[in-house]
Amino acid sequence: QEAPFQVKLIKNKNIGKYKEMNKVFPIIDTELLLFLDSDDYLIDDGVEMIKEKWEQYQNDSNIGSLIFERGNGNDKDPFYKISQEIISHRYYYLIKNKQYGDYSDVFVTKHIKSYRFPEFSGEKFMSEGPLYYWLSQKYKSIFIPNILTIGAYQTGGLTRNIRKNQINNYQGTLYETNLYLNKDTPFLFRIKKAILFNYVTLKSPQNYRKVFLHSEHKFLLCISLLPAYLLSLKKIDVS
Structure with a gap:
């Protein structure tokens, strides 16, 4: 069955996620962007949830991302709860409130296309932290108390x-x-x-x-x- 949307597959060697993100930023042409790890998946109505929320805020040029909860193996139990819908600068809000967990970030593509992680030879690991930091200096995020993606941490170590x-x-x-x-x-x-x-x-x-x-x-x-x-x-x- 033909997919109801276009799928573009770009294959690279395993160079590390942050380097892959650098390669992706210039070629993304969609309005929104979500990085979904291979061991995570969207809830059944995830796309509709994103679309519905974005329609409320798409005319606000100060919004850089939508932040949803990430489910711990199911759609009922978030890793880190968002208490209420609020608009704030992602990095500064989470640090001030001592909330250091993982969330599901849906970025406004035009606001992050210009960012690039510095690349270091022989290294594959850097968290998305710098991106959150850079984005928070210019734009606000909408914190949404709903689970969008589901994943599971491996126990032990x-x-x-x-x-x-x-x-x-x-x-x-x-x-x-x-x-x-x-x-x-x-x-x-x-x-x-x-x-x-x-x-x-x-x-x-x-x-x-x-x-x-x-x-x-x-x-x-x-x-x-x-x-x-x-x-x-x-x-x-x-x-």
């Missing part, structure tokens, strides 16, 4: 795997983490990210002294160095 990815892809991690050390981010969150920055630097081939001397955030790195050093003493298999 999640934090450990994140740390391994961060260390093995240290250049991307340091780039991303450095964004969150700026003064537009709440101080306690900056401290948390400074610890991560120090930790990854200590565990990587980087020369810590050189990285420190080139940093614009020396005070944060100084006061977070001891906890980062103690954390770095824990053995993590990054092979």
Whole structure:
């Protein structure tokens, strides 16, 4: 049976999601854009839900994305609940309210087409965090208390795997983490990210002294160095 819409398939080698996103941005010609991981899927009426909500806000040029909940294996139990529909800057709102979980972001394509992640040779991992940060500096998002996509985290070793990815892809991690050390981010969150920055630097081939001397955030790195050093003493298999 013929699909009721056009499907465009573009195949690449496994270069990493953030690099794939860089390749996709220039060629997307739809009004909205949703990145759906291979182990996630839309709810049955997901497209209709997006369309209905977008029709309410499509004339507002300040809106950069629609943010829905992500279901934990079903359409009743979200990983992280959105309490009510609200319009705010994604990054700043979530950090202020200490909501650090995964959501389903539907982007307004024209507002993100110009963004590009910096690419680092030999590295495949960087989260979508920089995109959320860049977008939040210019546009607002609509937080919608409905599940749009469903997925499931693999149990066991999640934090450990994140740390391994961060260390093995240290250049991307340091780039991303450095964004969150700026003064537009709440101080306690900056401290948390400074610890991560120090930790990854200590565990990587980087020369810590050189990285420190080139940093614009020396005070944060100084006061977070001891906890980062103690954390770095824990053995993590990054092979």
